[in-house]
Every structure is written in C-alpha cells, then in structure tokens.
Amino acid sequence: MNKIQLEKGLLLIVSAPSGAGKTTICKEILKILPHLRFSVSCTTRPPREGEQNGKDYHFISEDEFRNRIAKGEFIEWAENYGYLYGTLKKEIKKFEDKTLDILLDIDPLGAKNLKKNYPDGVFVFILPPSIAILKERLKGRGSEKKDMIKIRLKKAIEEINENKWYDYVIFNDNITAAASVMKAIYIAEKSKRERLKNKINNLFNMPEVK
C-alpha cells in the first residue's frame, strides 16, 4: 500500500427504549464531544415543543417520505408508533466525505437496518437503571396520555430485549455519568488497532501484511 489512507470516520449509533433518556444524552454528548456531527433523521411525526426542523429532525409528510423510500434515498428507515423515521444516504455521505465522526440517534429497528450496511458502526444501547424507573419516567412525560404510556412501556420492554446485538450498554442513572461513559466509548473506539493500522504503518513504515 503506497498511498496514505485517511482514517475512516466513525459511526456512533445510539438507541434506547422510550423514556431511557436517549435524546438528552445525545445532546450532552454533542456538548462534550464537539468533533462529533449529528445525523438529522427524517420523520413523519409532528414536531414536539421546542423541536426545530432541520436540527432535531427533518419533518416531512408521509407522501414525501414514501416517495424518498421509492427513490432509494434512505440508508435505513423504520416505522415506530405509526410514524416513519429514516436516515438519508446523503446525510451520512456529507460527513463521510470529510472523514468526520457521526452520531446517530436511531430506534433499534432502524439501527438493525443500518447495521447491515455498516457492520463496523459502534452500536450503543441506553438502558434505564430499572423497569420501575422506566415506568416513572414515562409517567413523568406530561405530553403523553395514560393509554399511550401503557403502549410505550410494553414497547420499551420489547425494545430493551434488542440490546442483545449491541456493542455497548450504558445504564442511564444520571445524564452526566452516562454521557461520560459514551465519551469513553468514543475515545476507546478511536484507539482500536483496527482503525489505526494505516496511521501506524505510515508512522513506522511497516507494510500491512494481509
């Protein structure tokens, strides 16, 4: 290998059941890891209070979403609670081209779809400290109705089961601690020999023998 290859960017995928605090942790991790770029997903669900179009999500109609599926624009998409969620290929590509590291906030179903194309992505599952605390957190969400809480809890327990195929698990006892574990995972992954081999071979002039 004569040409120096740039290190590939890292794909950090974060999933969690409803009420595990995934969105808050993602925001915290972006604060402490400014190198990470956030991949903005598309969704057909209406924006919640405070959510900004193009920053939190690309809010699009179901027609547009289906149209983009048909055109093959998504690297992954999945349905959740009757709404569609998906990651655009071009959203990933714009960061990949600059070998930037990307943070993706994706539900387990979408994450599983993504893993087919990105087996070397880093898949992190956020867990609530216990089922009791998960229940409390779901109740605490003012925006949800009682029936919705029941549905979400059932779904959350199903989703928790998906942790099986993830690389890492973080218990979200508190946001700061959980975000610092995420930071550690990021640093460790950047130190994986497999990711550094071209840099090492270049520094010490050792051809990689396959």
Next chain:
Amino acid sequence: MNKIQLEKGLLLIVSAPSGAGKTTICKEILKILPHLRFSVSCTTRPPREGEQNGKDYHFISEDEFRNRIAKGEFIEWAENYGYLYGTLKKEIKKFEDKTLDILLDIDPLGAKNLKKNYPDGVFVFILPPSIAILKERLKGRGSEKKDMIKIRLKKAIEEINENKWYDYVIFNDNITAAASVMKAIYIAEKSKRERLKNKINNLFNMPEVK
C-alpha cells in the same frame, strides 16, 4: 439460568517496546483507576534502582524460575534480553476469585502466550509517537550503554510490529493523555454488552437465549 452470575473480572494487558513509557503509564493508570489490581510478574533480571521486590516484580533466581516452569506455575512466561519474565497462575487467581480487574504489564511475547488462555483479555499496545522520539528516549536512559541502546532499538522496532494482534493502540505523546485514553478503554470495556449480559438479564428478567 436461575443463579445470578457475578461479572467476571477484566484482564487489561499492557505491552510496549522499550522506551515507549509503559511502566510510567501503568503507574499513572493505577493512580487514576484504583479499582485495578496490578499483577506482579516474576523476573530473573536484577532490580533497577528504586524497584521493590514484591511490588514492581518478584525478583527470583533463574534456578527458581526454571523450577517453577517445570511445576507449571506460570500462566505465561517468556525470555527478553536474556532474562526470564513470567506471570504466576496464583497471582491472577487471587484477583479472579474476587472478580477484581487486573492490570498486567507484559512484553509482547508473554502477552501472546497469555492470549491463548485469555482470549477475552483486553490487549493494549503503547507506541512512541515516532521512531525518532523512541531513539531519543532510549538514549535518554542513563542506565543503558551505547551498544545496549542499538540492540534495544532494533528489538523495539521488531516489537512495534507486534501491535498487529492487539485490540487497542495508544500513542504515548504524554503520560497524562496516554493514561486517560487507557482509562477510557477500561470504562468502554466495562460497558461492553457481552460483559454485562447477566446483569441486564437479571435487572429486566430476560432469560439469555443462546
């Protein structure tokens, strides 16, 4: 699985070529990760200034070392610069019985032997930032003669090549930064889903399906 299984302790193995600053980093990491227990190796080489028997190494005679090899007391051993180095099985066992995490400072040859018995150990290779700096550091060691430096440099370059089969690589630009990467690796490894599955299954009552 009805019984709760304790998490297994983690084995963190650190190797480096001569002059990469491995011993200093190990001391630093033990300061910032007081949960880690240091595995004291046996060696036939004479103690350097300031080294304490039973703390830095168990300094033993070659006769005793060979005798212990014959008795099968070592989990790994290897020769380096004409001296023997090895890890006693009982040194590891005393920590394993308490499910404690262990830090081992072992040369690549010994580490390779250890990997056969501990494939799930975490193998970290410390690299100097460049060959030029490695050369300088070897020269800087007052205790070494010129011929010895040449031999060590040649050996170091051979040893660097061994990074291939390690899990992680840390560039030792400065001790504090290198130790903090090691800490991140430790935290990340403790968050690996594979290591936490019994805890998760116990918390959420999900039987592990093999």
